[in-house]
Amino acid sequence: MKDLIELDKKHFIHPTSPIQQQQEKGAKVIFEKGEGIYLTDRMGNTFIDAMSSLWNVNIGHGRKELAETAAKQMEKLAFSSTFSTFSHEPAIKLAEKIASITPGHLNAVFFTSGGSESNDSAIKLVRHYWRIQAQPNRRKIISLKRGYHGVAAGSTSATGIPEFWGMAGHMMTDFTHAESPYENNTNQAIDSLRQVIETEGSDKIAAVLVEPVQGAGGVLIPPADYLQEVRDLCNEYGVLLVLDEVITGFGRTGKMFGMENWGVVPDMITFAKGVTSGYFPLGGVVVSDQIHEVLKEKSKGTLFHGFTYSGHPAAAAVALKNIEIIEREDLVENSRQMGSVMLNGFQHVKEDLNIVGDVRAIGLLGAVELVQDPKTNKHFSPDAQVAPKVIEALHERGVICRAVSYGNSDIICFAPPITINENQVNTMVGKLHDSILAVQKQLS
Numbered sequence: 001m002k003d004l005i006e007l008d009k010k011h012f013i014h015p016t017s018p019i020q021q022q023q024e025k026g027a028k029v030i031f032e033k034g035e036g037i038y039l040t041d042r043m044g045n046t047f048i049d050a051m052s053s054l055w056n057v058n059i060g061h062g063r064k065e066l067a068e069t070a071a072k073q074m075e076k077l078a079f080s081s082t083f084s085t086f087s088h089e090p091a092i093k094l095a096e097k098i099a100s101i102t103p104g105h106l107n108a109v110f111f112t113s114g115g116s117e118s119n120d121s122a123i124k125l126v127r128h129y130w131r132i133q134a135q136p137n138r139r140k141i142i143s144l145k146r147g148y149h150g151v152a153a154g155s156t157s158a159t160g161i162p163e164f165w166g167m168a169g170h171m172m173t174d175f176t177h178a179e180s181p182y183e184n185n186t187n188q189a190i191d192s193l194r195q196v197i198e199t200e201g202s203d204k205i206a207a208v209l210v211e212p213v214q215g216a217g218g219v220l221i222p223p224a225d226y227l228q229e230v231r232d233l234c235n236e237y238g239v240l241l242v243l244d245e246v247i248t249g250f251g252r253t254g255k256m257f258g259m260e261n262w263g264v265v266p267d268m269i270t271f272a273k274g275v276t277s278g279y280f281p282l283g284g285v286v287v288s289d290q291i292h293e294v295l296k297e298k299s300k301g302t303l304f305h306g307f308t309y310s311g312h313p314a315a316a317a318v319a320l321k322n323i324e325i326i327e328r329e330d331l332v333e334n335s336r337q338m339g340s341v342m343l344n345g346f347q348h349v350k351e352d353l354n355i356v357g358d359v360r361a362i363g364l365l366g367a368v369e370l371v372q373d374p375k376t377n378k379h380f381s382p383d384a385q386v387a388p389k390v391i392e393a394l395h396e397r398g399v400i401c402r403a404v405s406y407g408n409s410d411i412i413c414f415a416p417p418i419t420i421n422e423n424q425v426n427t428m429v430g431k432l433h434d435s436i437l438a439v440q441k442q443l444s
């Protein structure tokens, strides 16, 4: 058998990856199995999966129940279309279940295979919604700086992290970005949003698209009143509000959906990741009754938007079982409780070490910032590569984690499986402490 590292180099273009590093050093880890919060590589090394892989393996690895559910569904009906007016039970039941767990008037679901497709679908749906109501000029999408919405044409354009535009340029027209609430207080961030709406022309705006907590931008938790103010502003200008719940959905923030932390109900949400805990690719858009009514009444002929795998039967069956497990094991409550244990741990790390700035968490979505001077929040020079060094030190100690380096900031993100227990949280945070300490010593 040829060496896997060589085959990986020769044939595998990795997503979001440093291709030259892959060629020089080969794959860093070749994973072989997963169990609970742990991943094991082919050499037998075990790691804590402190990011639930890509913020998605919410119920943890190795759940036989999900494998059995997928196998059973595949044996019965592996695939059939949901195009046109064809349907099947798993997709119908999943749509009903999602309608029942999303708040308020969010009751009708369009399925996709992931987060990017979900956001592109939402962008097309909001434009379609205005078009069929004789307002075709309402095309613009306003999202936030530091927001991440995926890598398809619309979702890349909505993303507010410029690095993602580098590959092929800003993909689509009619996208604008307002200030993130993170570096700004609520008033400044809302003023920025208002200004963008007024400058672009409120009658040209289709929707405002934001994450309840900006994830890939560095786990940026907004001020308590921010999301409600965004809702009010959208109402004032008659603009739709779309919340991207791709990371924050399905228990991640200590509520079933992130928006519930602030009691805000948008006109649409997008979801993916935690809906299947990564056991199958699936995502979707949930729209309000009001939008659904307009679609039903005014969408003449065919809705020309659908993916082959929209509502895939095995994916839908796995999602239903995944949600059943989240409810049966009370994992949303576990996320809330273990989230406060994790935040407490982060605070101790900050008290004990000299290079820790802001620490934050909402449920099991958290971050630790590394700074040269916590009093002034002065960042390290990017050349110092502080966050990558801490990630490497964590790796050596058996924790797989992810750094975000937005501008000059060094942010270590955490989103462990929401099944994690107190001992495991303490072990993870202890290893974080030791890793930062090791890097702090190197720097001094």
Ligand code: PLP
Pocket: 054, 113, 114, 115, 116, 117, 119, 148, 149, 150, 151, 211, 215, 216, 244, 245, 246, 247, 272, 273
């Ligand atoms: N939206 C958010 C908030 C995300 O974090 C991501 C992925 O990380 C996406 C959308 C894109 O999802 P996918 O990678 O499944 O296309």
